[in-house]
Amino acid sequence: MVAEQLDAPDPETLVAEAKAAFRDGAMLTVQARCEVEYEGRTSGYLGPGDRVLVAKPDGTFLVHQPTGHKPVNWMPGGGTVSARTSEDDAVLLARRTNPSERVEARILDAYGLTRFDATDGATYEESGTEAEMHEYIEANPDVLEEGLRIVEHERESKYGFIDFFARDEEGTPVVVEVKRIQATLNHFDQLQRYVSLYEEREDSPREGGVTAGNETVRGMLVAPDASERVQRALRDNDLEFVALSKFDTDAKGSMEAKLTDF
Template sequence: MVVQRLDAPTPEEVVEAAKAAVRDGAVLTVQARCEVEYEGRTSGYLGEGDRLLVAKPDGTFLVHQPTGHKPVNWMPGGGTVEARESDGDAVLLARRSNPSERVEARILEAYGVTRFEAEDGATYEESGTEAEMHEYIQNNPEELEAGLRIVEHERETKYGFVDFYAVDEDGTPVVVEVKRIQATLNHFDQLKRYVELYSESNDEVRGMLVAPSASERVRRALRDNDMEFVELAEFGLDAKGATEAKLTDF
């Protein structure tokens, strides 16, 4: 593994480092003040700003602003990344032919350049997935409620698949909706539709939303509609980054 860093490089040094990174299959990052143009399925322009530029060996090119996890401009892998000088500035150009697209970043001032010869053959393995939650519930329905019995897993309806159709110890039908992340009002609405569907033939059907956590607003919505929330907190230990909760859910 080789890591090289240039501080406050000249345009010539940026171009030289970028060409070397592309040639050697290294990851290139550039911290710079730049402007960006996009041409392809649409066209766009991003004015001057301090950004992080990332070029990967597979042709992926990313333009990140100081905030937010998504790039503001990008080019997926499969294309090419080139470097050149233009009017005294270093320019990074990413493009591909199918479809025809190009992202051009003109570097007005480079603060730093990093070349990273990375090796990574590992495969990401996620623990605590929703599938694992389903398996756990199917094998341990008593963890949701004593006497609960699973009748069917992923029962199809006109609104989609109900995760579990069950009955409680009194024989009352229970519709169970399972979420891997923090429960939201959208999840509540989904469960409500399922319950209303089954209530057409049995007005005693119960609704149960299962998730690692839920805001008080979601819990209150469930209570106000005679539905229940069951917390399986152990499945939330590594799901914090995946939450879809919105401000309206709190």
């Protein structure tokens, strides 16, 4: 591992260092006041501001503002990043051909540059996965409801595998769907389809709930969290939500819900 830092490089020095980093397969980070243009499936322009630019050996290019965890502009890996001077400014250009896209960052003032010759062959191993949630629930069904008894794990149905088929303290069937991330309306729809399978078992009248023959069937969606909109949809359809806070996470990328869920 080798890291080199330059303070306030002039445009010519920045371009020379960037070209060397790209040639040698090093990561490049630039702290700068810049403006950014995008051309591709749409077009866009980001006016001057202080940002961090990151170029990776695989062609990934990221433009980060001072706040927020997501880049405001980016190019995924698979393309190229190049450097040049234009009208006395240093310019970093990321492009790819399929689809045809380009992100161009014109550096108006460079505050710092870091070259990082990094080596990393490790594989990310996530704890608290959905499989671990399943194991935890199967061993501790009372965390969902006191007296709940797991009858079958991953019961096959025409819509896919139901995570758990259980019975509550009174013997009522409970269909349990488990999600590792924040519950969404798509997860609500999935649970509703699974519960509907029991409606189809017999043509019996429905009185205040879902019935299968003479049995009421409960549906339970289990996740670390759910928006009020998702919880309201569940309540309005006689379904239930259980928040399993043990598997909550601060990794907002994995917990992030779609805009339609709010």
